[in-house]
Amino acid sequence: MDKPAARARPAARVPTEPQSAPAASGKRPRGRPRKTLDERDDGNRRVELVNAAARLFHKKGFDATSTRDIAAAVGMHSGSPFYHFKSKGALLYAVVDEGMRSAIARQTAVLQAAAQAAPDPSALLRVLVHNHFDVLLGPGSDFIPVMLYESRALTARQRASLAKLRSDYEAVWVPVLEALTRTGRLKAPLKLARLLIFGALNWSVQWFDARKDASLDDLADAAMALFLQAPCSS
Incomplete structure (x- = not known):
């Protein structure tokens, strides 16, 4: 049987006039907005x-x-x-967190450099003291003073995180102070000595004036004279 002839398809309709663009709806286009500078x-x-x-x-x-x-x-x-x-408090935490992390990195660097000379415990303590004065009082030294005197504005969780960083920073001093205790150069109980040393050093941000004659070396020498007993003569 012959197949029936295929039905012709109607020709596609060609628009005689260009279609107009959809009217602006005033809605934000999809996707993220363009970023500001x-x-x-x-x-x-x-x-x-x-x-x-x-x-x-x-x-x-x-x-x-x-x-x-x-x-x-x-x-x-x-x-x-x-x-x-998110808030001014979040900005405060960023300041103190950055300050402590930078202080830890600087302390690690100076100790690594000093270790190449195999110094005795008193020389190591002076390195730590001098670096701490530099962190507190040297160029760009705003961060740690803010931590010392403005941390009350932090949340409890933020203070706990900050306490961990401070503990990491101070832990490096403990073996040095222990060695000085064994040699008789440090007479005070270790825990009290550590607290008193940091208390004395940190208070310098209240009175130190870089325009006066004292240098960081002068401060470190004076601190060492206060903290340690003179070595025993053989």
Whole structure:
């Protein structure tokens, strides 16, 4: 049987006029909005904010410093810091966390350099003392003073994290102080000696003036004279 002839398909309709674009609805297009300049430079701007906050918290105190002050210090709009940090308290924690991590790294570096000379315990203690003065009082030294005097504004969880970092930093001093105790150069009980040494060194941020004659070497020499007994003559 012959197959029936195929039915012809109607020709495709060609529009005679260009279709108009859909009217704007006023809704935000799908996808993430275009990033602002601050967002595109997130890492650098975050560092700038932390450094500026450290300076202002050190100079004016946490309570007296506003996020507007910090934003102005880095040329931002007043609300821009909140893109990088949820609150002023979060910015404070970033300052003290950065300060402690930097202090630990610097302390590790100076001890590694000193260890090549195989120093005795008193020489190692002087290295630690001098470095600690540099952390407290040297260039860019705003971070640790902020930690010492503004950490009350942190949350309990933040303070616990900070306490762990402080413990890591101070733990390096313990074997040095133990060695000095065994040789008779350090007379005070070890725990009390450590607390008193850090208390004396940290208080220097309250009175030290770099414009006066004392150098960090002078401070380290004076501290060593106070902390240690003179070596016994043979």
